[in-house]
Amino acid sequence: MVKSKINKIYPPATIGVVGGGQLGRMIVFEAKRMGYSVVVLDPKGNSPAGQVADQQIVAGFEDIGAYRELAGKTDVITFEFEHISVEILELIENEGVKVIPSSRTLNVIQNKYKQKTMLKKIGVKVPKFSMVCNLEDLKIEFQRLNQKAILKTCTNGYDGKGNVIIKDVADLENAYHIFGEQEIFIEELIDFVKEVSIIVVNNDSGVFFYPVVENVHHNSILIKTLIPASLSHEVFHKIHIACEKIVEELNDSGVFCIEFFVDKNLEVLVNEIAPRPHNSGHYTIEGCETSQFEQLLRVVCGMPAGSTQLKTPCAMYNILGNQSVDGEYVVSELDAVLNIPNCYFHLYGKPETSNLKKIGHITALDDTVEAADYKGKKALELLTVRKRTLVSAVSNKT
């Protein structure tokens, strides 16, 4: 299959974005700056992206009429969230609508089992994995993986949702039943020394790499990203070789994030691919000449890729909801954070928070990664996410 040529579209053309989360919001900011119009499709009204877009179509990701409405109002469609309907995307593509990346790519990536099978086929190292159709399969495979494994849903998993780590035979049955009727697979738990990722841009004229960055997760949720990752040349080389194989195989335009484990033997294994801008690429807004969001717009509008050059070391910390606040919130003690030089504060406008929900992020820039990391950590500690009380509501009327 050959990558199809992208038409050039100029402002004020309209971009359709499926998904109204924070990634969509940051896509909209860049699109509006460049003079494009944007229509967002998301089931939740007043979504982070919908708030800043020209229009939001409030409808489900399985609503074919909504996709057709989106197509009718826009010149090209992209997505910021992969748990959407591949079938409907394919259908509207067949009706002549341009979707970037294509439904074909989403189809391979959306299903993690299919994704890993593809990676294995093209000779890219991945953790050992196999499909689990029943409890017997699971027991056998768990032994084969030396009793350290993770169970994952094939589809719809993200931010730790859809993942269960198993470290004891006694947990197998419970873990298995959590998933109910969902398709699942089992994967070897990698004893990694680092988790890293890279944003890769693929357009009509070539493939462009952002720096490799180091990610720190807690319970499968990204806590921080350090930019650039400190790795040997050998490891960088392995990562780039794997990326080249993947983009060659996908053979599609878009912005992709590829996440890797680096193990004790300095082997690199792909954890997963996202066919869109990624949380670990937020630093590109202040840290690079071109952000990952502008880059996606350049791709979908047929414009040349921008420079992926890193301007300075950075650290990105996610602002997560905590256990003490469930519902409406206020982010206070901002003053102290805003007093830190070269530290940029982003909130996503989500109306409500809950424990571990991503509600914003901080990007700190400095001369070294260590200094940026220290600054970002301090900034995050200074912030307070509070319940919105009657008193705070008085001065927060929306």
Place this chain on the structure above:
Amino acid sequence: MVKSKINKIYPPATIGVVGGGQLGRMIVFEAKRMGYSVVVLDPKGNSPAGQVADQQIVAGFEDIGAYRELAGKTDVITFEFEHISVEILELIENEGVKVIPSSRTLNVIQNKYKQKTMLKKIGVKVPKFSMVCNLEDLKIEFQRLNQKAILKTCTNGYDGKGNVIIKDVADLENAYHIFGEQEIFIEELIDFVKEVSIIVVNNDSGVFFYPVVENVHHNSILIKTLIPASLSHEVFHKIHIACEKIVEELNDSGVFCIEFFVDKNLEVLVNEIAPRPHNSGHYTIEGCETSQFEQLLRVVCGMPAGSTQLKTPCAMYNILGNQSVDGEYVVSELDAVLNIPNCYFHLYGKPETSNLKKIGHITALDDTVEAADYKGKKALELLTVRKRTLVSAVSNKT
């Protein structure tokens, strides 16, 4: 009168912005990034700022009900355009609404004659000026100013609107009648060597200066800004002294732009003050640690000022409409501009263009002002503003 202390307001508090133009749009981008909500008041629907704000109240700048609605929906009000009703602002302030800067400041600045009188009173040099009540006044003053003068309306002038240059006695009568019933004054035409400006931030904790920049106008419309201006220490010093006197006299919180003429004797004379972010400060988005728009938000929300440090020399070029397009338009040949490294492209989403209308700007960064200027100029030449035809409309559906 003592500057009143500003309350701290934290996201998701709501900011009200009077005026829906490009300055408002760039205020909204920063406010939304920081998690604030924004309601815009502007008579034209789908305004540049309204497109990205949470809500736009579509109503005139003299509509008291609209200001009250805005006040009811927001925690603090600011403005991006000074030709609005001082009386209504004062009225709502008396009803307990916080307006930053205050109506008192707007009152002094909005009327250019009053503004110049204030400047003269505090010992800040300005071009010679005097009120013109009739044609006789005009004839006498024109002679006194050596037959090189400019007639200006006291209120509502901007981007060359409301200004008429007179260089010949024969033109006096025609020029006078152009203004009809409007209050006007005459001002000495300064034979300047440079026009420069500076963005000044005043908040509860002090006064902060951005770099002094050089502006090039054509027919009173800003064509480009070069950052920083090349001036002697002596001239910088005079500018800073004048700014300090002005902010001390205004004694109000806000972001101000002060424009100066530098004459042949290297004297500095204030041309005018704007009580808001300014076209000549657009470069702060990519060129400084904190943009003038974020700075205004920090002021109105009672947050500390951010660093005004310049990161690198810049050049800002306005993208203006041309004579060949009146109405809907497409900005094409973007590809070439996007191929220029460190060159940032902004379009304001105005639905229609006309000759000399500001529809966007380009900020080019480089190691020297000359290199940035060259890059910005080239980028502007590469862009094409075309009439939106049937063909282009097919791929531009909004």
